Amino acid sequence: MIEPAQPMPSPAGELAPPIDVTPEEREYQRARVAFLLPERASSGALLLMGTLVLFALSMWGEHDWRYLVLLISVLLFHELGHWAGMRLFGFQDVRMFFIPFFGAAVSGRNQGAESWKEALVLLLGPVPGILAGCGVAIFSAATKSQGLTEAALLLLGLNGFNLLPLVPLDGGRLFQLLLFSRHRYLELAFTLLTSLALIGVALALETWLLAAVGLFNVIGLFRQARLLRHVHELRAAYPGMVQGPERLDDTSTRALYDASLAMAGTSGEHETNAYVGRARVMRELHQRVRQHPPSALASLALSGAWFAGLLALLVGLVLLAWASRAS
Template identity: 40%
Template sequence: MDEFESYYPQKPHLVEKESRGNMASTVFSLLLFIITFAWFLGGDYSLIFMLVAVLVIHELGHFALMKLFNYKNVRMLFIPLMGAFVHGKKKIYSQKERALVLLAGPLPGIIVGLACLYFGSDTEMSWLLEIGVLFLVLNVLNLIPLDPLDGGQLLKNMFFGKFELLQLIFALLSSLTVIVAGWIWQEWIIVAFGFFLGVRVRNIQKLYNIRKDMKEEHLAYVSTYEELSNKDFAGIKQIVMEYTPALKVYEEQAPQEKFDAIIASQVNGVLIAPTKRDASFLFKLVVMAIWIASFVASIYMVLNTNFSTIFNEL
């Protein structure tokens, strides 16, 4: 232990509440998602049902692997007109586990989509072809290397998880790409999503600057909150408050207990959870091969499927 550790005040206890009612929040967000799309699509419930099926299978893949790898507070939420996501935490992450969690979302959907097109083409069942295309399109798009899609997260995890400046540049380029794509296609929802990502980039930039200052001060910010020393906590707290002036006002006005809870949460939010860099070159090669094969197989199947039954019904 640092010989000067005792000179620093004891860091406040971090209160991390166990999420309760995860199923209720999932069901509520799903109902809101369905209602919003029903209004947006004019009551095309068959399309809504297929869309929900695709998203649920995708997110269940992430959910199952997170549970398998003992992530805590795992929950699934649907966002109207956007999609869905699964969130969970670990004290120490594994590069290999993270890659498998990311692949577990799109891969099952792509496999289901390929099977639907294969059997739908033979049986001339138009609904099977339709849902097959939906499975492939949504899951393949999700593998595009843009942040925060699964493909972008996979790229960061495999190749530049340790390089924060590259992550910031990658997030910025992803936001600009989405905005430009939406503008070219005249899809204003995509443009709006791109600007939403731009707000996220601003937050990433702030976090990058905070961590840059912490690095210059030689503070151990790659740590869990529990293992953070009182000395490092004091230094990180000072930097966080410099970047968040509202905290200084809150410190003067709020009871000490409430401020301690807030500042503990803020400091925890700028820490980088320790990650085991356990992905070998061979593992990365296999992951990239699967990633490429997903695109190739999907494009091949779409180009070699007879969609005449769908067009005949139009």
């Protein structure tokens, strides 16, 4: 007696399609399951500590240990602001890590959170750092401490630089979200112009790694253009796609999958575990489809907070000059 085809286990342990379905359908079903499941993140503590060690080793030859401790502390203070905002607003897969030779970063997925919350998260890194720099500058002037003056300079310099409206700095991503994400061509033009400006600033400062970041953004414009085109088409064809992943119907999920195939091309379509990459692109597409710029009032308030951060930076620089003269 011939037994009927048995379902295959899916990545989540669920039942997958029978073995007699087409390879294309099986690949879609695997990607759909992976898309609906939370992405497995590496251990946050291990990632942070491992990258911290690599960052310290990469910077060891250029600075003494006192400055290195101060730099790591300032970077941690900046990134903890982003991290706290992401956790507060329910971002998923929130991870903090250091980047050798460069700095630190926090990543997370804004799955369903309003855009104004994401914009506020961007401000929660540099603005508290600038305010802390102002406070340290005041104590530096009162105590005439050279160490505090150096700490204030680093707090103001690093966080003030991040407020610049240049992609991918916090200020650039803020204005991209508030203003230029309202039309895909405006977003592409803003990314191109600010990336070129970042390259110019990096060359003037002879910071080659920062110039490489700007060049990487320019190269990434081709993918960004394709992504935004698919997002535009999905929004127009599937108004219900603004719902959460678990509430999407099969037609919308298949549309996301087809767009992910178009983003990646057809090469390697049936390679082992290719569905994992498809699911990751599906999440990215779906997140952008759901994301809409903040309201005019919220955009005005957030722009005002950015401007207040700049004013605080100017005040901090004046305080720092006063502290330097006192010490």
